[in-house]
Amino acid sequence: MYVYQEHDQRLLEERVAQYRDQTRRYLAGELSEDEFLALRLQNGLYIQRYAPMLRISVPYGLLASRQLRRLAHIVRTYDKGFCHVSTRQNIQLNWPSVEEVPDILAELAEVQMHAIQTSGNCIRNITTDEFAGVNPKEIEDPRPWCEIIRQWSTFNPEFAYLPRKFKIAVNAVPDADPALIGVHDIGVQLVHGADGETGFQVWAGGGLGRTPMTGSLIGEFVPWQDLLPYLESILRVYNKYGNRDNKYKARIKILVKALGADKYRELVEQEFAELKDGPMTLTREEVERIQSCFTAPAYQAVDTAALDSKLAEDKAFNRWYHTNTRAHKQAGYRAVTLTLKKTGRIPGDISDEQLEAVADLADQYSFGVLRNSHQQNMVLADVAASDLYDLWKALDALGFATPNLGLITDIVACPGGDLCALANAKSIPVAESIQRRFDNMDYVHDLGPIDLNISGCMNACGHHHIGHIGILGVDKKGKEFYQITLGGRGDRESRVGEKLGPSFESDQITDVVENIIKLYVEKRLENEPFIDTYERIGMEPFKERIYG
Amino acid sequence: MGKLIIDGAIVDNQWQRLETDALENGVPAQGKIIVPLAYWQENREALIARGDVAVWLAPGEEPKDLEDDLAALPLVAIHFPAFKDGRGYSYARELRTRYKFDGEVRATGDVLRDQLFYMTRCGFNAFEVRADRNIEEALQGLKDFSVTxxxxxxxxxxxxxxx
Structure with a gap:
């Protein structure tokens, strides 16, 4: 993980002091609601349906065990004893008080955490593949580049009052998009040039929300030295020309589409010409300094014989192993996903005691580090094969070993109308109803990989557009309705799903999902996943089955 | 006239910013004035002859519109109708780094303590803090961070x- 230097720590402490004073002035009536709104949002604090929500930044999803323990302490002391993993790898508290947020920030700062720019019209948390650094398919570890971008974006003075929020993701895997860069405001793809040097393909103008679309290629090959000047150029064009009259047309995707990618690129190149080879150019020393924080842990030689016999004799363990663990760069190691998706549990929720238990497991089995995934799960990325059986037992006791990773019950859902003031409809009861319908784990496994995503409104925090099956809550004359999309992808590539047709009432939605699945089962070829069947047969048969 | 912050100190405001409406009968005969970009462009020669004149930019009016005039201007003001409109940050930076403008760059309008640190970093050196706010307190906003x-x-x- 990135190791804070004295100045990084000082910056956080100054931030706590600044925000404490802002809160004091707001409570004293010296700041208007509207003025404080912008300030608190830049600090991740929303005022929600029942209470404020505080979004804590987890840079590219990485959490050290001592940070998990501090989070446990915070949710116990300042909240109701649980928190929520978000689809951008952050942590959300649902019940803090406005008055206590400065104290929470001070507690976070002691473990090098904060809530800087987790909301508001600024550059948000930088996200990446939750398996970054251990994914055998990546061309290099993307996390140092995430950290470099994080520092550039943190309190960047020019880009704190953008037309709208701005999300950047980094991917180092060719031929797949585990970081969803296709649907980010900027997507950064690591590539290697002809000379083997690192460079970046830079995409801009992707996004979900009201007008979902995938991004356009703006920078075909940006050498590593030029990463920050190039990003700055894209941001500057957006800051100057993005729509500020209508918040629904204010994201960079609308500007890129309106101008066209060629024109946008031309404007970027003009800005970039001024910055290129200037002082913002990254130095090899700086990149190496950051990279040195992300070196491989002290892997050991691992005897896998015991694992093989456990796999042979314990069917439940075998299923979990094949579903929830995955291949690793290092021989003898696996990356383990903790599924926070047990039926009856709010997707992505975790309690204070569970945070502490997970911290202990991270220390015992995975070099003290844990990652949040954008599917609202958690990952222990460096587990020796010989430890897997014991770890599985421990996770099972915690309820984090449900063998449904990537399957239909591994539902991604925003907090929805139960908690969020923006939502048009509830998400959590819909998720639970679907999980209960698909309660036979053999059948769920037979169905194979299905991404089912639920958002309670078109802000799309549940990433419904990229679900193979997407469910969107809509409001019709004060009643909750749900619209279904099919064919979205956030796996091999990022793609926006198509609408199935008119929306459904909440008591119909589980039947509709079941009927979609039944049709898939009838139509699928041998071993054909849902998304491939959909792409082969298209939308029409699904429309006929559901509405015919 | 009121006070403003220039280069970290609170001083008397010598300049009057004029909206288009106030210019129907032309500029005042005397005094330092800051006129809208369009008015400047229409009356450039006369205004240069008058002297004591500066220009303010509204959001959407970029420094490049003043590129040929900057040598003649002691001051460029960038107006913030609302503090949340961040275009002015890019404009100030452009004035300083692209056009090497070394006169006064002044923030006017919805200028508040909590934005001053960012504004300073983008090249503003003068701040007309909103009249209903305490300028002494606003001065503290210049010192929010020692690390960048x-x-x-x-x-x-x-x-x-x-x-």
């Missing part, structure tokens, strides 16, 4: 190039 990661107008070196 990025290059800015005051130090073109990002943190990784500083000694």
């Amino acid at each position: 990661y990025q290059a800015d107008v005051n130090d073109p070196r990002p943190i990784y190039r500083r000694a």
Whole structure:
């Protein structure tokens, strides 16, 4: 993980002091609601349906065990004893008080955490593949580049009052998009040039929300030295020309589409010409300094014989192993996903005691580090094969070993109308109803990989557009309705799903999902996943089955 | 006239910013005035002859519209109708780094303490703090942070190039 230097720590402490004073002035009536709104949002604090929500930044999803323990302490002391993993790898508290947020920030700062720019019209948390650094398919570890971008974006003075929020993701895997860069405001793809040097393909103008679309290629090959000047150029064009009259047309995707990618690129190149080879150019020393924080842990030689016999004799363990663990760069190691998706549990929720238990497991089995995934799960990325059986037992006791990773019950859902003031409809009861319908784990496994995503409104925090099956809550004359999309992808590539047709009432939605699945089962070829069947047969048969 | 912050000190405001409506009968005969860009462009020669004149930019009016005039201007004001409209940050930076403007760059309008630190880093050196706010307190906003990661107008070196 990135190791804070004295100045990084000082910056956080100054931030706590600044925000404490802002809160004091707001409570004293010296700041208007509207003025404080912008300030608190830049600090991740929303005022929600029942209470404020505080979004804590987890840079590219990485959490050290001592940070998990501090989070446990915070949710116990300042909240109701649980928190929520978000689809951008952050942590959300649902019940803090406005008055206590400065104290929470001070507690976070002691473990090098904060809530800087987790909301508001600024550059948000930088996200990446939750398996970054251990994914055998990546061309290099993307996390140092995430950290470099994080520092550039943190309190960047020019880009704190953008037309709208701005999300950047980094991917180092060719031929797949585990970081969803296709649907980010900027997507950064690591590539290697002809000379083997690192460079970046830079995409801009992707996004979900009201007008979902995938991004356009703006920078075909940006050498590593030029990463920050190039990003700055894209941001500057957006800051100057993005729509500020209508918040629904204010994201960079609308500007890129309106101008066209060629024109946008031309404007970027003009800005970039001024910055290129200037002082913002990254130095090899700086990149190496950051990279040195992300070196491989002290892997050991691992005897896998015991694992093989456990796999042979314990069917439940075998299923979990094949579903929830995955291949690793290092021989003898696996990356383990903790599924926070047990039926009856709010997707992505975790309690204070569970945070502490997970911290202990991270220390015992995975070099003290844990990652949040954008599917609202958690990952222990460096587990020796010989430890897997014991770890599985421990996770099972915690309820984090449900063998449904990537399957239909591994539902991604925003907090929805139960908690969020923006939502048009509830998400959590819909998720639970679907999980209960698909309660036979053999059948769920037979169905194979299905991404089912639920958002309670078109802000799309549940990433419904990229679900193979997407469910969107809509409001019709004060009643909750749900619209279904099919064919979205956030796996091999990022793609926006198509609408199935008119929306459904909440008591119909589980039947509709079941009927979609039944049709898939009838139509699928041998071993054909849902998304491939959909792409082969298209939308029409699904429309006929559901509405015919 | 009121007070403003220039280069970190509270001083008397010598300049009057005029909206288009106030210019129907032309500019006042005397006094330092800041006129809208369009008015400047229409009356450039006369205004230069009058002297004591500066220009203010509204959001959407970029420094490049003043490119040929900057040598004749002691001051450019950038107006913030609402503090949330961040275009002015890019304009100030452009004035300083692209056009090498070394006169006064003044923030006017919805100018508040909590934005001053960012504004300073983008090249503003003068701030007409909103009239209903305490300017002495606003001055503290210039000192919110001692640490910065990025290059800015005051130090073109990002943190990784500083000694």
